[in-house]
Amino acid sequence: MTEILVLAEHRRGEFRDVTFEMLTKGRELSQKIDADLTAVLLGHNVKEFAKKLADHAKKVLTVDDARLEDFNAEAYQKVLSHLISERKPLLTLIGHTSFGVDLAPSLATELNVPLATDCINVDFEEKKPIVVRQVYGGKVNVKASLHTSESYIVTLRPATFEVQEVEPLGGEIIEIPSPLKEDIPYKKFVEYYEPPAGEVDITAANILVSVGRGIKDTENMPIVEKLAGALGGALACSRPIVDKGWLPSDRQVGTSGKTVKPKLYLAVGISGAFQHVSGMKNSDLIIAINKDSKAPIFRAADYGVVEDLFKVVPTLTNKILEEKKSSS
Amino acid sequence: MDTIVCVKHVPETAEAEIAVDSSGKGIKTEDLVFDINEWDDYAIEEAVLMKEKLGGSVTVITMGPEDADKTLRKCLAKGADKAIRLTDKAFERSDAYATAKILHKAIKDLPFNLILTGTQASDDGYAQVGVILAELLGIPHATMVKKIESKEEFVRVNRELEGGLEQVMEVKLPAMLAVQTGINEPRYVSIMGIRKAREKELKVLGLGDLGLKEEEVGESGSWITMEEMFIPPVEKEAEILTGGPDEIAAKIVETLKARGLV
Numbered sequence A: 001m002t003e004i005l006v007l008a009e010h011r012r013g014e015f016r017d018v019t020f021e022m023l024t025k026g027r028e029l030s031q032k033i034d035a036d037l038t039a040v041l042l043g044h045n046v047k048e049f050a051k052k053l054a055d056h057a058k059k060v061l062t063v064d065d066a067r068l069e070d071f072n073a074e075a076y077q078k079v080l081s082h083l084i085s086e087r088k089p090l091l092t093l094i095g096h097t098s099f100g101v102d103l104a105p106s107l108a109t110e111l112n113v114p115l116a117t118d119c120i121n122v123d124f125e126e127k128k129p130i131v132v133r134q135v136y137g138g139k140v141n142v143k144a145s146l147h148t149s150e151s152y153i154v155t156l157r158p159a160t161f162e163v164q165e166v167e168p169l170g171g172e173i174i175e176i177p178s179p180l181k182e183d184i185p186y187k188k189f190v191e192y193y194e195p196p197a198g199e200v201d202i203t204a205a206n207i208l209v210s211v212g213r214g215i216k217d218t219e220n221m222p223i224v225e226k227l228a229g230a231l232g233g234a235l236a237c238s239r240p241i242v243d244k245g246w247l248p249s250d251r252q253v254g255t256s257g258k259t260v261k262p263k264l265y266l267a268v269g270i271s272g273a274f275q276h277v278s279g280m281k282n283s284d285l286i287i288a289i290n291k292d293s294k295a296p297i298f299r300a301a302d303y304g305v306v307e308d309l310f311k312v313v314p315t316l317t318n319k320i321l322e323e324k325k326s327s328s
Numbered sequence B: 001m002d003t004i005v006c007v008k009h010v011p012e013t014a015e016a017e018i019a020v021d022s023s024g025k026g027i028k029t030e031d032l033v034f035d036i037n038e039w040d041d042y043a044i045e046e047a048v049l050m051k052e053k054l055g056g057s058v059t060v061i062t063m064g065p066e067d068a069d070k071t072l073r074k075c076l077a078k079g080a081d082k083a084i085r086l087t088d089k090a091f092e093r094s095d096a097y098a099t100a101k102i103l104h105k106a107i108k109d110l111p112f113n114l115i116l117t118g119t120q121a122s123d124d125g126y127a128q129v130g131v132i133l134a135e136l137l138g139i140p141h142a143t144m145v146k147k148i149e150s151k152e153e154f155v156r157v158n159r160e161l162e163g164g165l166e167q168v169m170e171v172k173l174p175a176m177l178a179v180q181t182g183i184n185e186p187r188y189v190s191i192m193g194i195r196k197a198r199e200k201e202l203k204v205l206g207l208g209d210l211g212l213k214e215e216e217v218g219e220s221g222s223w224i225t226m227e228e229m230f231i232p233p234v235e236k237e238a239e240i241l242t243g244g245p246d247e248i249a250a251k252i253v254e255t256l257k258a259r260g261l262v
């Protein structure tokens, strides 16, 4: 029977959302090509945990080994290459996450199995996967096919496939003895590190003014600080602003920063890369100011202003201050 | 520490108008400015910082057209010692796998302790080349690296996970690390500095020099075939507020007032 494997992703005792997103997509594909949907859970003391996956897959394969407790690409690759070589699934789905990025390319190389990464869609045409991915910061999409093979690996972009309520599949849980024989000599997991929290909690703010690379220079930061001040909101930012050290890391919105849901999110000079948008798309009201009318941020925003921020923002700040004065 | 840094010469597209070309499989690049991939700028900086601290050498390598020499020269000006460019008609239409195979042939006989790449290229963004290269070389790797501490036999690195959390790993040398933006502050180099670096070695190698066969690279040596490039369909678009700055500001204030936000 044709099989689709989905690698469950978990961290510190909790499944990551991408696991269920992949299982949703996996179920749709398995119905289309009449394949079995199998979840793969690698970890330590995961028996109870496996039950949570059983509703979402026909089978749940578990491999229990202390060396699999925390993600380590070396150990994961050894186990997965063993499983894939034995079972020859038509497709293996892995999240395009920090874990998946560390694992999928070397796994595919070891197995000599074609790989497509960061896909926003995957479909089959005559048992061959066709994928869609974004390039150039989300301005262009690519449709690509994978070279003919017995088996394929595709990594899926997180927060892209909506998890649907479906009939539980009541999957069978199958324990596989750990194939890890020798040591894991090259890579060692040491610990998790959580950067210390700062003074401002952007996740608690009702109003966020968020600044991106369009601000050009640290000397221009007062322009957006004043706008945030006038609105009584906090200042947040995209990643390059933190990378440059213009704001502390706890102000960063996005996949590697904070997820926010304010009443107003005012994006200034932010292009709207997927990694940014996934951290703010659920805000109540999104207004974007960007001089490029094709910037992907306008696909996430409710209102857009296609203008030079240096012209609009100071004017807006003054208007808000006037408004506040006249109404008080 | 002898380090090899893989760099890619990419078009800057954040502020540019993008159009699909007549083949339907690429974009029009004539009016675009090319520069070093953002992530690779951090990778070369990290290599130069290590050289300054620990001694050793830095070699930069790219697969790309002649224009990519600009990126290599920039890296030489930043402190790299040598540069290599891999180019051949046969390399066209190579995906990440074929690209990594080409880089592998050029790197496998060079002395090194560490290979650095970026986490991803800002244009295609497969986030694969470094990890495939590591597997081909038979060395361990770590991606999304935000901090590197080098010890004698290994490096201790912080890998970035989602939500701001990090994972500390120890990776035995020689190793490949794919660095994340923000790991350091890339230095700026002047036009003068770049001109001076012209004296440093820049070697150009092709298919034959690398001992590669045509079918191992390009489309036949790839995992992926590009079918089509297209501007994504608009599912939802913002209502655009128009007018002069005053008018726009007034419209925003109205919207905010209606929602009780001012």
Ligand SMILES: Cc1cc2nc3c(=O)[nH]c(=O)nc-3n(C[C@@H](O)[C@H](O)[C@H](O)COP(=O)(O)OP(=O)(O)OC[C@H]3O[C@@H](n4cnc5c(N)ncnc54)[C@H](O)[C@@H]3O)c2cc1C
Pocket: B006, B007, B008, B037, B039, B040, B061, B062, B063, B064, B091, B092, B093, B094, B095, B096, B097, B099, B103, B116, B117, B118, B119, B120, B121, B122, B123, B124, B125, B126, B127, B128, B129, B130, B222, B224, B225, B226
């Ligand atoms: C089917 C297909 C056809 C293509 N055809 C062409 C073509 O004809 N011409 C063309 O120019 N591109 C082409 N590309 C783009 C292709 O060559 C990509 O550069 C390649 O897939 C690497 O992926 P990436 O750029 O996303 O790198 P990633 O894996 O995202 O890059 C990660 C890191 O790897 C290193 N790296 C990546 N590319 C290079 C490189 N070239 N040299 C040195 N280091 C590198 C850098 O350190 C980078 O930070 C094609 C891609 C596909 C999928």
Ligand SMILES: Cc1cc2nc3c(=O)[nH]c(=O)nc-3n(C[C@H](O)[C@H](O)[C@H](O)COP(=O)(O)OP(=O)(O)OC[C@H]3O[C@@H](n4cnc5c(N)ncnc54)[C@H](O)[C@@H]3O)c2cc1C
Pocket: A137, A211, A212, A213, A214, A215, A237, A238, A239, A240, A241, A252, A253, A254, A255, A256, A257, A258, A268, A269, A270, A271, A272, A273, A274, A275, A276, A279, A289, A290, A291, A292, A295, A307, A308, A309, A310, B014, B015, B119, B120, B144
């Ligand atoms: C693993 C990973 C994790 C990441 N995590 C995050 C994350 O958590 N958060 C995040 O934000 N990013 C993250 N990124 C980076 C992300 O991919 C983008 O590179 C980043 O979001 C771009 O930031 P930006 O929009 O500020 O800059 P750019 O993409 O450079 O956009 C700048 C924008 O400003 C506009 N502009 C320029 N001048 C003006 C002007 N005068 N007036 C008006 N507009 C102007 C331009 O048109 C452009 O659209 C991550 C990337 C990776 C690979």
